[in-house]
Amino acid sequence: MIKAFVVEQERLRQIDDFHQRPEEVVWLDLLSPTKDEEIAVENLLAVGVPTREEMEEIEISSRLYVEDGNYFMTATLPAHAEGDERVMAPVTFVLANNRLITIRYHEPRAFQTFPMRAEKVSTGCIDGETILVGLLEAVVDRLADIIEGAGRGIDEISVNIFQSREKHAASRDRDFKKMLQQIGRKEELTSNLRDSLASLQRLSGFLGHAASTDKSSKDVRARIKTLSRDVQSLADHLSFLQQKITFLLDATLGMISIEQAGIIKIFSVAAVVFLPPTLVASNYGMNFDVMPELHWLLGYPFAIGMMFLSGLVPYLYFKRRGWL
Template sequence: MSSRKHKIERKNLGTSPGTLQYIGLPLDNQIKITRIDFTLEGHQKKIVQNYSEASPSTTGITWLNIDGIHKPEVIAEIGRLYQLHPLMQEDILNTLQKPKFEFFGENTLFIVLKWLEYNPHTREVEPEHVALVLGPRWVLSFQEERSRDIFEVIRKRIEAGAGKTRQNGADYLLYALADVVVDQYFRVLDCVEENLDRLEEALFKNAEQKHLEEIYTVKRELGVMRKVVTPLREITLSLSREAPLNGQSLISANTEIYLRDLYDHINQVNETVELYRDQMTSLMDLYNSTISNRLNNVMKVLTIISVIFMPLTFVAGIYGMNFEYMPELHWRYGYPFAMGLMAVMVVIMLLWFRRKRWL
């Protein structure tokens, strides 16, 4: 369900910075915490039942995925175990937080992203709040409650030992999670493109008022995507350039290369969004042109009808003056003559319009 259909109250306005309060749609589902510890040789997965099982591992890489952020006490306990800053926890609980990244000290990197899902029924783009935290040998991922796990593909790679996830450190896992989010943007754009093609074909055939409403809907959803994607350029660029320069050990040189590739993907998404926004302007012009041409055709038909009836009205007006001395009024063939004259005039005018290609 799209959060934009329901007004989300900003309960944290006026509160002290770092106050833990959930800002989002009301949910009553249980929070699911999944832990995966992995090395190059193997992995271990478990569903966390108590907080003692969520502590970072002393060996290997720990990935803790928290599916559901609507209970501040859970986020606070995870924050205590991993020594997360209160401001970071506050942003994790705020689903209205825009994409951002920030270093908290030298050993913690915090990123906020938005997962996007295209609803084929409402043709809307539905965002989901995602927060990633990178530590020296651990990664925390927080996501809103949804019917499916958006990071399932990464979990399968780790379990199968496929890809480079188990061969690299926690920073590569962070990149892999962010890459899954960005790849989803391409899927959403594919759905938007199909919708645009359908709209363009419909406008050529028969433009209607409902098509104008759909155009505005797509334009609004592209605006949502633009707000989500644009900050990611700065985020990935800063991660790939500033982290090594600041002496941070969280991002390795190997992962920096992958982050630059992620930056290229984000640029492609951003350029595609801008291209589709320009296409929306073209569709709007097409709609206006189609409606204008339809109105012109109607006016042309009405004008032709008016021009045809002008001489007929003139003839009828002459013989309707009822002067006493009008020879045709008492002529035996006066009525057939008048009707025939009118018919001949109509035929002549229609032939003339046809010759001029006005019909």
């Protein structure tokens, strides 16, 4: 599918068929393009459209390059990132003859919100370069929202770890298992976001160099520099979140160890408490003919009392020492 946009009074407006007004088109957005659509765009702008396999290359030279005076830039962007499940895929931006071409195979939120906003209000979109900068700013804003949501989720996990209200061991075990799963999902999310920010850092640096080379307007260069600083600040905040995730993982594993140690302590204390009564019962269970208490009327209550007291004394001692 191809979405074509023209500029009218510094506002974007989508048109139905870019063949009708080819000279006025400033942005062509290719979403999962077919081979015929790629050929149509290549014939219109005389620019080779990268294939999906080329977009997925991880080498910087394959993601950021200049060809025949046209700038090709690829970044990894998230989509469907409201929860921990998201789609990470590359998006290619091509600046060719003051026009912007985007090639993508998924639906990042910025590609929906930015055209709607640029159609309603004037955002300074006059050519492909200004549209690209505005689109990248929307992408960074979206990443900031995702990182902020991830931070809130990490704070909730922290509260659940250190302020657990469960009293039953079985319930706590289930909670710890759930927490480990949540921590794992948050770690995967932040790792993917870090990869995305790293690709945007390289892209913004490359775009800034291109703007300086082509002597773009001062406003555009300033916006690109601000964009680069925003990406760096988000990367720093994401590093903090990753450190916090590592701390929460260690804390959760420590809590599990404490729970296991508590269970072992209970069994150890129980074994010590029941050891003296077992000794008394074993003594009176021996089959000797001559036992003073054997024919005594109070022999049985005496043995029961001895077993009770021998178990109660260690229990009270452990309780007083704070071991229970």
